[in-house]
Amino acid sequence: MAQVQIPAPLPAPGGVFASVFPPTGIKPPKHRQRFTPAATSKIPEIKRSLNSHLRSLLGIGDEGFFYGQNRHLPNLGGPFHSHFESSPPADQIRQPTAADHAAQNAREAESPLWTSLPRWRSVVGSETMKRLLAAVLNNQMTEYVTWSYAGVYRPNLHLHLDFWVTHLFARITQKALSSLRGGQSTLDVAESDLKKWKDMATARLGALRVDELxxxxxxxxxxxxxxxxxxxxxxxxxxxxxxxxxxxxxxxxxxxxxxxxxxxxxxxxxxxxxxxxxxxxxxxxxxxxxxxxxxxxxxxxxxxxxxxxxxxxxxxxxxxxxxxxxxxxxxxxxxxxxxxxxxxxxxxxxxxxxxxxxxxxxxxxxxxxxxxxxxxxxxxxxxxxxxxxSKDVLVKELQNTLAERLLKNKADFNQEIGVLEHLKIRLGDAALQGCEVMLRDVLDSRKVDNVIRKDQGMQDDKGRPRQDSDVQLHAKILSRLFWPTMPEQAFHVPKVVQDQQETYERGFESLKQSRKLTWLNAIGQVEVELELEDRVYQEEVLPWQAAVIYAFHDNSGEVKADEPVQTATVQKTKTITDLTAELAMSPTLVRSACIFWVSKRILIEVRRDTFAVLETLPDDDDVVMMGDDDTGRPGNRQKQQPHDSAAAAVAAEVAAAQAAKEAEEAERKQKIAMYHQFIVSMLTNQGAMPLPRIAMMLGIVVPGGFPFSNEELKEFLAGMIRDGVLEVGHGGAYKVSS
Incomplete structure (x- = not known):
């Protein structure tokens, strides 16, 4: 007989679930929410409306928004305005009274937000509405901080922000949450929530200030x-x-x-x-x-x-x-x-x-x-x-700048003395010893200058200059070892100045018998007074500029003029070549001085590198005849332009800078000759040396230190090798050629 097997009954669905997932580990969601497509499509619209209503309630974007009653109460201060710049000073904003709260609640009750929140909750659900409310309030806190405080810097801003968070943001948030719950829950804000919102607002303000820092x-x-x-x-x-x-x-x-x-x-x-x-x-x-x-x-x-x-x-x-x-x-x-x-x-x-x-x-x-x-x-x-x-970098530059200021013709040096006294406290007396000597030299020079001029008859007992001399010489006597190196642009001073210098030297040697003066003619100031036909020009200029204009002086009193020009006469013409030979001055420096006087409308360039004195200034409608050019063609008639002086001044500065550069290059070549002798003597006495040791030795023996890098020294030594003075031995050591 056949046996029929009856299948066992299948376990209930819950039993299968429970056999795989123990019931103690899984809990079903408290609120099951299933949105229809129509409900989901309404979320953006709800968010826009929620944002609009809350902006109005929180006073964002409305510079006329105020809390409570809009009037100043005696002994209580002024009302709060959501816009910080429109609000009274933060420490003068009154705390709201019962009347303020009542007036504010009455205005807020008119907002359609309170009737819309239950309706929106029924569409999308309570949890979704809470998330939307939180997202909108989070964005609006940032928006408020940016709108009210960006670019506004007033004291006690945190008091204003605390007021807004406490009486507007926290209260409106609590009221909105209560409306979503659908009950008449309390509107009191918990201290923990209030502190959390204040910390959030402070963080938003801090981020704004960091961006503006x-x-x-x-x-x-x-x-x-x-x-x-x-x-x-x-x-x-x-x-x-x-x-x-x-x-x-x-x-x-x-x-x-x-x-x-x-x-x-x-x-x-x-x-x-x-x-x-x-x-x-x-x-x-x-x-x-x-x-x-x-x-x-x-x-x-x-x-x-x-x-x-x-x-x-x-x-x-x-x-x-x-x-x-x-x-x-x-x-x-x-x-x-x-x-x-x-x-x-x-x-x-x-x-x-x-x-x-x-x-x-x-x-x-x-x-x-x-x-x-x-x-x-x-x-x-x-x-x-x-x-x-190292502070030596600062001290060295201080000495250079101080030297320029001390050599100027100033009534006193109280500013420089005060700066040195303050810096001695920070840098120490030893670091500024050289600056102290420089300052003492200048102050002592005034006393020595008065004694020498009086002893040599260059001034009377009352310090007044002698009337029979057109040139009055005053000197500042500097201690050579304590002053920074000054590039000397050598030239011949006028004979009358040279005579005054010789007289001054005799007076100094009689006063300081163990010392001798060396004149630095290019350093200092000269007060010039030029008498022209229609004006007298007075100004303080540099010595080499004064020497050039003095070269146009005619001692005989005769007027030597070129071809007559309209509304302008010239006394004497000089070329750059003539002035260079007469003054033993570099052509660049001569041209710089001439262009300087052209900018002051004292000289005029009649031809290329040929200058003459402009005795009479031309009128606005007059023209100045430019002389024949280098090709022999007649000169052009050019009208004086207002900007000519400015352009000439700029050209004078450029030429002066070029002259200074040439002087530095000449000084550098002079030092290179000294370095040449140092290197030859050192290698002769101590034998072959590698490059690093040569550089170290030069840094020790050269006065003021060796100013070049190892690469520059290597190029210099290569030049000495090409000249046959040095040769390279074993291991790259340099030695004197045999």
Missing amino acids: FDIVVDWDATAPAIDDLRHFTTNPATRSYLTHHFSNVLQTRLLHPGASTINILQVYISIIRAFRILDPKGVLLDRVAKKIRRYLREREDTVKVIVAGLLSDPVGEDGHGQPSSPDPEILTDLAIELSKHDGQDGGGNDGEFDWNDMEWVPDPVDAAPDYMKSKNTDVIGSLITLFD
């Missing part, structure tokens, strides 16, 4: 209150790191590039120091952002010159009318102001691990870098002085 620093005087906003933001390592990283990238993009001038970079750096000292007195944040700036400034060749010029500048100069003059944009006068404010004590504190006398001591921040060096030397002057690896 470069502009805040650049315009520091008008934007200083914004630093207080960042102090509320940078309260933990994460936000501090975000600020320094973002700001360093902005500096690299907007400031540290060849298009920015050194003075602009230094101005921004000074503002950064001031701002970050307020933001973080410990200096950790400044240490992070300043590294790139300091490294970049050290690579710029003119950094030290700009710093020294700023330290020696006069921040309270006067113009010709006795009024305070506007600061020169080419000079960093902020450094002179900072130097006069501080005496260096705040930059020279105890740099040890602990200062036991500091009752306000706090440990370094936890986010300080491993190589962070705690130092109180974070003021502007201290930061710039320590910019270079």
Whole structure:
């Protein structure tokens, strides 16, 4: 008999599910939501309407929005305006009264949002509406911070933001959530939620200020209150790191590039120091952002010159009318102001691990870098002085700039004395000994000059100059070893000046019997007075410029003129070649002086490299006859243009720069001859030497140090090898040719 097997009954679906997934590990969703396509398509529309209603309730985009009653209450202050710039000062905004709350609630009750929320909830569900509400409120907090505070820098901004979060954002959010629940739940905001929203708003404001930080620093005087906003933001390592990283990238993009001038970079750096000292007195944040700036400034060749010029500048100069003059944009006068404010004590504190006398001591921040060096030397002057690896770089440039200022004809040198006194506190007396000697030379020179002029009959007992001399000579006597090297542009001074110099030398040798004077004719100032037919010209010029114009002087009194010209007469003509031979001056320097006097409308170039005195200035409608050109053709009649003087002045500056370059090159060639002799003597006495040792020895024996690199020295030695003076031995050592 056949057996029929009856299949076992299948387990219930729930049993299969339970056999695979234990019921204790899986919980069904609390709210099952299934949207129809029609409901899903309404979400963007709901989001737009929700955004529009909440913007109106929160006062975003409406500069006339106010909270409560729009009137000033005695002893309570003014009403709150959502637009910060339209609101009263933050510390004068009154806290809302019961009447303010009632008026605000009445206005808010008119919004269609409260009737729309239940309807939207029925379409998309409660959870979806909460997510939409959270997303919209999150975006609107950022939008409000940007709209109300971007570019507005006023004190106590955090008080204004706290008011908006407490009385508008938190209350409207709580009211919207209560409406979504469909019940009359309490409208009181929990302290934890309120703190969370305030922290969110502070973070949004901090992010805004970090984006604006470069502009805040650049315009520091008008934007200083914004630093207080960042102090509320940078309260933990994460936000501090975000600020320094973002700001360093902005500096690299907007400031540290060849298009920015050194003075602009230094101005921004000074503002950064001031701002970050307020933001973080410990200096950790400044240490992070300043590294790139300091490294970049050290690579710029003119950094030290700009710093020294700023330290020696006069921040309270006067113009010709006795009024305070506007600061020169080419000079960093902020450094002179900072130097006069501080005496260096705040930059020279105890740099040890602990200062036991500091009752306000706090440990370094936890986010300080491993190589962070705690130092109180974070003021502007201290930061710039320590910019270079050695202070000798700053001192050397200070000597060069100070020499130029001390050689000028000034009534006093109080500015220079004050700067040296301040810098001695920071750099020490020994570092500035050379500058002290230079200053003492100039001050003592006035006394010596008066004694010599009086003893030699060059002035009377009252210091008045002798009337029978057209030239009055005053000299500054400099100690040769303590003054920087000055390029000498040699030329012959006029005979009357040479006679005065000889008289002055006799007086000096009788006063200082063990010393002898060496005249530096190209250095100094000359007050000239030129008497022309229709004017008298007075100005202070350089000695070589005065020597050139004096060469046009006619002692006989005869007037030697070329062809007559209309409305202009010339006394005497001189060519560049004639002046070069007469004055023993370089042609470039002669032409520079002539172009200078052309710019002052004292000379006129009648032909190429031929100049004459312009006795009478032409009228606007007159023309000046230019003489025959080099080809012998008649001269052209050219009208004097207003811009001719300016163009001539520029040409004079260019020619003077070229002359100075030639003088430096001549001095360099003279030094090269000295180096040549040093090298030959050294290799003769000590035998063959490799290149590095030759460079080291030259750095020791050459006065003032050897100024060339190893590559330049190698080229110089190669030239001596080509001349047969040296030869290269084993191992690349140089020796004297046998």
